[in-house]
Each structure stands twice: as structure tokens, then as C-alpha cells.
Amino acid sequence: MTIPNNLSQHDLTQRIKTKALALGFDLVGIAPAQGSPELTFFERWLDAGYAGEMHYLQRNAERRRDIRQVVPGAQSVVMCGLNYDTDYLYSTDCGDPDRGWLARYAWGSDYHDNMQEKLRQLQAFVAELVPEEVASKLYVDTGPVVERVYAKYAGLGWFGKNTCILNKKLGSWIFLGELILALPLDYDRPALDHCGTCTRCIDACPTDAILEPYVLDSRQCIAYLTIELKGSIPETLRSQMGHHIFGCDICQDVCPWNRKRTSTSEASLQPQPSQVHPSLAELAQLTPQAFKARFRGTPLERTKRRGVLRNVCVAMGNSGNHAFIPLLETLADDEEELIREHAVWALARLRQAGNDATPGRRIS
Known part of the structure; x- marks a missing residue:
């Protein structure tokens, strides 16, 4: 795929980024469609059994390793981030044991629809800019793409020790989605790690799911136990789960990068009263x-x-x-x-x- 004569690669890149922000995304960056050490680590993580019953992560292993098998000729991954934080208390400040805790991301409508619509509009915008047909696919946590890896290389944030993507401005309250393009674009620099010596997320985990910095055993994670696990919760972990009934925010709530908060203006992500601390x-x-x-x-x-x-x-x-x-x-x-x-x-x-x-x- 070649760039149209009336546009430089730099101009095309900037137009795509400007459009993404105009559509309501809070972050946008572009990563090369290539392998990385993090993708190799992901395979080792799967081999260690840390994914538990999330067998869908095992499927399409080759496609996860090489995104060009997802989109033939893929050259660029446009990573977009959407802030979902609101000015409600953190779970660490809401200890009423008679009320359940739902993870912050579940307070509004299902985010997939919101993100996918924005990405579809971005995909259509690229098609207008480039007359020649461009192979592309978009995903929001639904395809064979290790999104956090491309988010890092697109400059959206770094891997926190709790394995969440951390951004200096938005912390870790970020939904990720991507548009994979068989189109050359300017790439952003990978985000640098700013966790330093902090271990608050590791120390705060009630079930000791963060085995070491950047290594999470999902089988012990409250989010996995309350959402992904379909069967019986191991009795050895039940007493450590507190009042969590859908997901867990503790490792994010204690993160210093989440102290400076920016509330989302997205209407669909505003908390529904029935969802907050029910x-x-x-x-x-x-x-x-x-x-x-x-x-x-x-x-x-x-x-x-x-x-x-x-x-x-x-x-x-x-x-x-x-x-x-x-x-x-x-x-x-x-x-x-x-x-x-x-x-x-x-x-x-x-x-x-x-x-x-x-x-x-x-x-x-």
C-alpha cells in the first residue's frame, strides 16, 4: 500500500490521530505491526498456566504472535484509549460489607459498543483518505491481539507492575481498542516505565495474585474469579475476596498514578445508580x-x-x-x-x- 500523492506519510498520520481525538478518544498512538519481547513473554505466561480457564487466549496463538496473520500486509496498529474514570470513591474507600463492589469499568453501559462505533468511524475516515482499498480490522478486546503490548509501543502507557497499562495523565482507567492497517504510518516511541521502586499494587492484592512485578497469576485474581471463572471458586480463596462481586479495582485504587484523576465526559460510561456499590x-x-x-x-x-x-x-x-x-x-x-x-x-x-x-x- 502506498500513500496518496497529495499526502505525505506524516500528514496522513496526523490526520488519523486528529480524527481519533475528534471522535472522542482520549489517547491515540501508532505502533508498528511487528513482534516484540512482550509477545514472547505472553506465550510463556500462557504456558505457565496463568490464564486459568481463559482458553480463548490459547487459541490463535500464531496470530497473536504475528498480527500480520490477522491483517495480511499489516504495517501499522492505531491504538486508541478511552478514559472511563468518574469522580466516585475508590473501592478502598468503600468498605461497607453489606454492599457489593463492582469494578469501576462495569458501572456504565458495555464499553465495547461505544469503542467499536468510534473505531468504525475512524476506519471509514481512513478509507476516504486513501482511495486504494486498505486492508484493515478493528478490535476492542475481542480479537487475537495482545492490546497492551501495542499500547506500550504506541506510546499510550507502560506496563504497571499490576500488568495494567499506565498513562501519566489518565493512570490506568483506560479502555483500549485498535485499528490494524496495511498502511505505513509514522510510529510513536514506546512509553517508558515510571513505576520505579513502588510495590503498592503487589502489597495490596488480597489474594497475592501478582506473583512478582509484571507477572499476574489470573487464577488467584479476584477479577478472574468473579468474571472469567465459570465454575466453583476455590474455597481457599473465597474468604479473601471480601465484598467483590464483579471484578476488582484494588491494585489500581492504590496506584499513585491514579491519584490525579480526570473524569470522563462520555455519557454511556457514566455510572448507573444500580451499579455502584449495590x-x-x-x-x-x-x-x-x-x-x-x-x-x-x-x-x-x-x-x-x-x-x-x-x-x-x-x-x-x-x-x-x-x-x-x-x-x-x-x-x-x-x-x-x-x-x-x-x-x-x-x-x-x-x-x-x-x-x-x-x-x-x-x-x-
């Missing part, structure tokens, strides 16, 4: 129909009622609140075996805590 008692009583009505169009649809109520049972078991026992007794007879199992565990935990507690005091 009542465990209310969630425990959701019928299948009520669950669909409440969480339709949100990320929680992915985990379905059985997954969310499984997590609610664990959170109630960790709450120390004896008043949850009647609700858990009802859930112990739920039609879903997964919910029944975790309700029985939570009942045993609360009753044991009650036997050990001082009379007249809240179980904790």
Missing part, C-alpha cells in the same frame, strides 16, 4: 427475569445471574452479617447448583463466625 440483599433476591431487566446492556450480562449470585453468596459469607442467613438459606435451594454450593459455604462461614463471636456484637 446492596447484597437486593442482589440476592434477583429472579432470572429481574436480573436480565436490571443488567441488560451492561458487562454483568456476561457473567449471568448464576455467576453474579455465586459471587454475592461469597460476599455475604464474608460480611459477618448474621441477617443474611435467611437469604442464604433461600439461595441454598436455588435452581442453579453453582449458587446452591456457594450459599451453603456462606451459611457455614456465618454460623461458625456467630459461634465464635461475642454475644450482642456484629459478626466480623
